[in-house]
Amino acid sequence: METTNVVIRPPGPADARELAEVHIAAWRAAYRGVMSDEFLDGIDVERRESGWRLQIEDPREGTAYLVAETASRIAGFVIVGPPVGDADAGSSADDGASPANRVGQLYAINLHPDLWARGIGTLLLRAAEDRLRGLGYTSAYLWVEQSNERAIAFYIGAGWAADGGTKEDTAYSPPVTVKRYRKNLS
Numbered sequence: 001m002e003t004t005n006v007v008i009r010p011p012g013p014a015d016a017r018e019l020a021e022v023h024i025a026a027w028r029a030a031y032r033g034v035m036s037d038e039f040l041d042g043i044d045v046e047r048r049e050s051g052w053r054l055q056i057e058d059p060r061e062g063t064a065y066l067v068a069e070t071a072s073r074i075a076g077f078v079i080v081g082p083p084v085g086d087a088d089a090g091s092s093a094d095d096g097a098s099p100a101n102r103v104g105q106l107y108a109i110n111l112h113p114d115l116w117a118r119g120i121g122t123l124l125l126r127a128a129e130d131r132l133r134g135l136g137y138t139s140a141y142l143w144v145e146q147s148n149e150r151a152i153a154f155y156i157g158a159g160w161a162a163d164g165g166t167k168e169d170t171a172y173s174p175p176v177t178v179k180r181y182r183k184n185l186s
Contacts, residue, residue, distance in 0.1 A: 006120055007073065008127045011056050011067045018074040019067065020048035022122045026076070031176075039173040049101050062133045062180070066126050068111070076111030078128040080104060081135070104137030104185075110144035110148060116150075125158050129185055138186050143178040153180050 011019060021181035025044050031040060056065065067074050083105045106128055111121045132140050141161070144151050165180030 005071055006123055007069045008066055008089065008123060009069060011052075011074075011077065013053050013056050013063050015067060015074055016049045016052040016056060019077055020045050021050045022074055022076055022112055023048055024053075025112050025114075026110035026149070029116075030144065030151070034145060034147060034176060035079075036173050041098075046159075049169075062135065063107075064135065066119050066124065066127050066131065070115075073112075073113045076109070076124055077109040078109040078124045080128050080132050080140070083141070102137045102139075104132040104135060104140040106132070106140055106142040109142075121154060122158070133185050139182060139184045141165075141180050141182045143180055146177045146179050152181075153181075159183055 024045060027035075027043065028040050044067050054061075059065065060081065063079065068076045081104065083103055084107070109121065109124055109128065111124065129140070139164070142155070144155065146166070160183045161180040163180050163182045167178055167180075168175050169178050
């Protein structure tokens with residue numbers, strides 16, 4: 001697939017169903033063997049679609065969503081914004097930090113597994129970094145599941161580096177250990 005046929009744009013409510021399907025397919029492909037089959041197989045498309053619609057129509061302040069669209073479908077998405085719940089991740093836009101020290105977060109980047117390794121993820125990541133810069137962030141961080149070698153190689157190849165931060169994310173079954181990666185956006 002030529003990446004010239006990919007459009008990066010903000011999502012609309014009509015995209016919620018496809019976003020839910022991409023999200024679920026990406027997680028099932030990336031996290032099978034890490035998260036339980038019961039958890040992954042139990043992810044409900046309608047519930048995820050409803051969540052996407054709500055996030056698109058009423059996003060958390062400062063959060064930006066982008067989708068990659070091919071001629072025929074939504075290929076993937078990225079979500080960025082202010083840091084959430086990571087006091088040691090750096091200063092945020094809300095803590096009075098000088099513009100030279102503003103740290104944003106890449107919350108998620110997911111691509112349908114049928115479209116992995118075609119350059120679309122790179123386009124999405126670049127768009128996310130551009131959006132973070134546009135929001136005034138000079139650096140950013142993300143969390144990635146520690147055994148997700150495909151994603152880790154992708155981030156390292158794009159200039160992100162592990163900073164030694166780790167934590168156990170208990171929102172999933174079983175809990176997963178995630179590592180923090182950072183990038184200077186200046």
